Every structure is written in C-alpha cells, then in structure tokens.
Amino acid sequence: MTAWKLGKGVLWMQNKNEFVEQLKQRGYKLTKQRQAILDVFMELERPLATAQHIFEKVVEINPGINFSTVYRNLDMLVQEGIVRKITFDQGAAYYELIDGGHHHHLICKGCGKVQCVEYCPLGDMPMKEGFVPIDHSFEIFGFCEECVRTKLLDDERRRERE
Amino acid sequence: MTAWKLGKGVLWMQNKNEFVEQLKQRGYKLTKQRQAILDVFMELERPLATAQHIFEKVVEINPGINFSTVYRNLDMLVQEGIVRKITFDQGAAYYELIDGGHHHHLICKGCGKVQCVEYCPLGDMPMKEGFVPIDHSFEIFGFCEECVRTKLLDDERRRERE
C-alpha cells in the first residue's frame, strides 16, 4: 500500500488518515512534524530507510525540523506498531512501514538494493518447547543479478591483469 | 567445542592451537593480546558477546589492553572466518565463535538469555532467481519458558491490582 508496492496515490492518503485517526485515538497530538514524517513514509521509494534518510526527506517538507523530533517520532511509530525498526549492520538502523504485509529482505552487498520476499521461516521452524516467539528478523545478504554480472566481469578482468 | 557446548577443557586448547596455527600461516603475528582475546572466546559462558563484554574479560587476562586492539582483532577474526559478527538491536554488535556449526538464536526479551537453534531457513526458502546469497541473519525474539511464567504471574497480579 506504499508507493513502491502499489503505486496508487489514492490509497496512501486513505491510509494516512487511518494512521492519523489511530494516533489521535491513542492520545497523540497531530503536529506538522508528525504529518511530514508520515508523508515521507508514504512516499518512500525503497522499503527501508535510515533515520538520516527520513530526516533529509522530512526537511524538504518541513524545514527547521530537528533530528531529535524525527527520532522521537520514529520511536513512537515503532511503539504503536506502525513502523518496524530493523538493524543488520553496525551503522544506522533502518525503518519501514508495516502496511499489513509481513516480509523479509534480500539485501545486495554490491549496490545496497533491497528486495522484499514473502517467505517467512517461522512456520517451517520447529519451535523450541516453551519459548514464545514475539518477533524475529530474517535478512539475506548477497549479490543481486546485476551485481553478480558486474562482479563476474570484474573478477575476469582482475585475472587477466594478473 | 566451546565451554557452553561441550565443556571439555582439553578440546579448547587443541582448538586454540589450531587457530593460532591458522593465524600464523596467514601471516598474522601472535601477540599476547591476540592470545588473550582467543582465550576469552574459548571460555565465553554465553554464545554471544559484545565488544565491551570481551574487552572486560580480556582486561582480566591482559590489563592495559586497549579497546582499539580488541576491535581490530575482532575485525580480523571476522575477516578470517573464525568469528561471526551479528547485530540485532541498535546498540552494540555481538560476536560469536564459529566452531564449525552454523546456527541461529532464540533471544529472550525478558532476561536476555540466548539459546542456539540448529534449524536454518535458507534451505526451505525459495530463492529469488538470480540472487546469490552469501550470508544471512535469522534471530527469534520472544520469551523463554521461565520468563513466560514470570510474565504471566506479573500480568495476573496487575489485573488483581486494577
């Protein structure tokens, strides 16, 4: 239901209103900053974004917004189950909208491209007796088709040189 | 083959020598600091440890060691395929010995206890055409048996109070 999945403008706004209603009902105030952050999430061209990335986008809509505000609202959105926070490298955390769909990611070590996969391992996994799973992470790192081609070419050139 | 898995003292040292040989062969020098770090890894009581945790343990063996040295050697061990680095929360990264076995983790959100699971989802997952997987992460968060009991009791008490 976000840009990179459906690309249907109408739905976004519908969803934004839903979100706004949810937030109001839970006692949150609707500030310009929050709206800007939600807007940015709705229009992300890639599934995952860092706080930095989101901040940069939000600044375009609402110049003068502070980084703390972005972080505070990201935390809030995570708390409220609207956004998922995932970390897979030592650097910055990534955030993504939870728009009904649960999915995992193929992450290219070459170009950084992220693709979503529908398969979820939790069903196939024999759960340990007594352990109650709440959440899980599953990310696959490797090389996408284009990068494999590039890499193979590079390796070939390197061998020629040596 | 580490303490928390087999608990057989003899094996550790055997393995340490193996490691040391491997490192020497690859052109690394055997410093006191490196030995201390390896020793610490062999004796970890839990599978996952942060750089901070490792540093603290190493200091006991080799006081005066610097944090940079620990980080540099952790990087080296990861590079050489002796240690795996995993990140699942925004804080510090975790390190674990790769002692032949590939496994994933059940991480308790209550007490922080980490249990290893042998199941690996990569085989069951239909891989996207053209993508070449190199590495992956799969961590399950939830509550362990003890914490579930505690949590259930807590919830009960809370309901009684309200």
Add this chain to the structure above:
DNA sequence: GCACGCTATGCAAAACATTCCCATTTTATC
C-alpha cells in the same frame, strides 16, 4: 475565539559504539 494543561519541539550537550591516526613497541626472521 481564548485560556489552559499537557504534549511535542528545538537546541545543545551527552552518551555510546566504533574507527582512525600516528608514534612507539613487539614479533618473527635472519
């Protein structure tokens, strides 16, 4: 429309993990 209470924001500083630089020390080799 206005005042009020509470929440959210901006700002600056702190906290934290990690990396980098460089002078000095240590290791392996001869």
Add this chain to the structure above:
DNA sequence: GATAAAATGGGAATGTTTTGCATAGCGTGC
C-alpha cells in the same frame, strides 16, 4: 642481536542515538 613488518596504545574523531530543559503548539472546555 639487528632488522623490517606488523601490532599496539592512546587519544581524538566520527556517526548514531538519547537526554534535559526551556519554549512552542495542539486540543479541550468555556
């Protein structure tokens, strides 16, 4: 023991995230 190369210690720098506090802005009741 001398030497070259590699590793270390120390401290500063970096990048991300959190925090405290004064001020501003939102939503509610009048």
